[in-house]
Amino acid sequence: MTSWLSIPKDSDFSLHNLPFGIFQPAGAPPRAGMAIGDHIVDLAAAAEAGLFGKRRFFKKIFEQPVLNDFIALGKPVTGRVRRKVQEWLTRPERPAEADRLLAERRGVAMQMPLRVPNYTDFYSSIEHATNVGKMFRPDNPLLPNWRWLPVGYHGRASSIVVSGTPIRRPMGQIVPKGEETPVYSASRQLDFELEVAFVIGKESALGEPIPAAKADDYIFGLLLFNDWSARDIQRWEYVPLGPFLGKNFGSSVSPWIVPLEALKPFRVKGPKQNPAPLEYLQTRGAQNYDIELEVSVRPENGPESVICRSNFKYLYWSMAQQLAHHTVNGCNVQVGDLMASGTISGPDAGSYGSLLELSWGGQKPLTLADGSTRTFLLDGDTLAIRGWAAKDGLRVGFGEVNGQILGK
Numbered sequence: 001m002t003s004w005l006s007i008p009k010d011s012d013f014s015l016h017n018l019p020f021g022i023f024q025p026a027g028a029p030p031r032a033g034m035a036i037g038d039h040i041v042d043l044a045a046a047a048e049a050g051l052f053g054k055r056r057f058f059k060k061i062f063e064q065p066v067l068n069d070f071i072a073l074g075k076p077v078t079g080r081v082r083r084k085v086q087e088w089l090t091r092p093e094r095p096a097e098a099d100r101l102l103a104e105r106r107g108v109a110m111q112m113p114l115r116v117p118n119y120t121d122f123y124s125s126i127e128h129a130t131n132v133g134k135m136f137r138p139d140n141p142l143l144p145n146w147r148w149l150p151v152g153y154h155g156r157a158s159s160i161v162v163s164g165t166p167i168r169r170p171m172g173q174i175v176p177k178g179e180e181t182p183v184y185s186a187s188r189q190l191d192f193e194l195e196v197a198f199v200i201g202k203e204s205a206l207g208e209p210i211p212a213a214k215a216d217d218y219i220f221g222l223l224l225f226n227d228w229s230a231r232d233i234q235r236w237e238y239v240p241l242g243p244f245l246g247k248n249f250g251s252s253v254s255p256w257i258v259p260l261e262a263l264k265p266f267r268v269k270g271p272k273q274n275p276a277p278l279e280y281l282q283t284r285g286a287q288n289y290d291i292e293l294e295v296s297v298r299p300e301n302g303p304e305s306v307i308c309r310s311n312f313k314y315l316y317w318s319m320a321q322q323l324a325h326h327t328v329n330g331c332n333v334q335v336g337d338l339m340a341s342g343t344i345s346g347p348d349a350g351s352y353g354s355l356l357e358l359s360w361g362g363q364k365p366l367t368l369a370d371g372s373t374r375t376f377l378l379d380g381d382t383l384a385i386r387g388w389a390a391k392d393g394l395r396v397g398f399g400e401v402n403g404q405i406l407g408k
């Protein structure tokens with residue numbers, strides 16, 4: 001496939017990708033767009049130009065400030081919109097309306113692409129669960145349920161923000177080292193979690209489980225996700241009901257939703273599961289995705305350092321298994337729900353997806369390019385996660401999710 005539009009060869013946003021997002025052109029209200037190379041296709045303008053038929057209907061859908069109504073139209077419609085734009089971009093000649101439909105991506109303010117009704121966070125990397133277990137419970141790192149079900153908790157949807165939104169260092173109760181009673185303080189152990197989240201694209205009915213084999217029908221697409229975590233707040237509060245204020249002060253998402261269909265060529269088999277999961281969690285074929293992931297820290301006024309390289313394929317529990325388990329009791333899902341993977345750590349130390357693991361609980365500081373060291377994040381630091389899949393000349397990327405830490 002070639003386009004009349006110049007698309008940089010190494011762009012995340014190739015003709016095979018065509019992710020959806022919400023952007024705000026200068027002096028106009030937010031609207032839906034599709035990323036292509038260094039440009040954005042204005043989908044409301046494309047609808048007006050008649051690219052999808054039913055001009056008024058699609059124009060109204062794409063002028064919404066979030067993608068929920070569009071996604072709810074279902075994959076036959078959203079897939080057709082992608083194909084129509086792809087056909088338009090690969091016409092033999094530059095169409096006369098090209099200038100009207102295209103915006104430069106550089107400098108455009110991206111918005112939160114979804115209204116998120118519900119957010120769930122899993123804990124599906126065996127390397128991460130084992131590493132954290134070793135630090136929090138040295139005698140008993142992997143709890144007995146872990147290999148039987150995808151452990152998760154219900155997170156907070158209201159504090160999910162789009163990439164570029166600063167994150168304020170949270171206040172809370174922490175127990176200083178060597179003491180037994182808490183103090184009210186700013187977190188001293190502010191961390192990130194490298195995660196990928198999937199977006200629910202189809203509602204299910206309360207009481208009706210989603211079988212693992214049908215999971216793909218319900219997964220619209222994927223995002224990069226940073227589950228910011230205050231480890232000191234988390235350590236004191238998490239027993240016995242799990243994560244709370246150490247997590248819900250903010251989570252960040254990348255602005256472009258990569259449709260599941262764009263990731264099809266990158267499906268791979270996941271790790272072997274032992275013991276074999278119960279029947280409702282059994283799946284066939286390749287259920288994981290080979291998506292390269294990279295995390296960097298940039299101190300204020302300093303150069304960037306890559307601190308982690310991992311891969312989405314390492315996950316022990318697949319998205320299909322997560323969704324089957326989430327709904328096995330009849331819990332329903334809604335369009336726009338986010339289900340995050342849990343921290344994606346790989347087998348070696350350079351692939352750990354949190355500073356908790358990279359600095360081994362603060363015992364092994366990391367040295368950055370400017371010579372400064374980190375155990376956890378400092379005020380002014382910008383943390384970025386990037387992700388992409390590449391194979392045989394195909395490239396499908398996510399761009400990045402970043403956020404800067406603001407002091408109290």
Ligand code: MN
Pocket residue numbers: 121122193195227342343
């Ligand atoms: Mn998490």
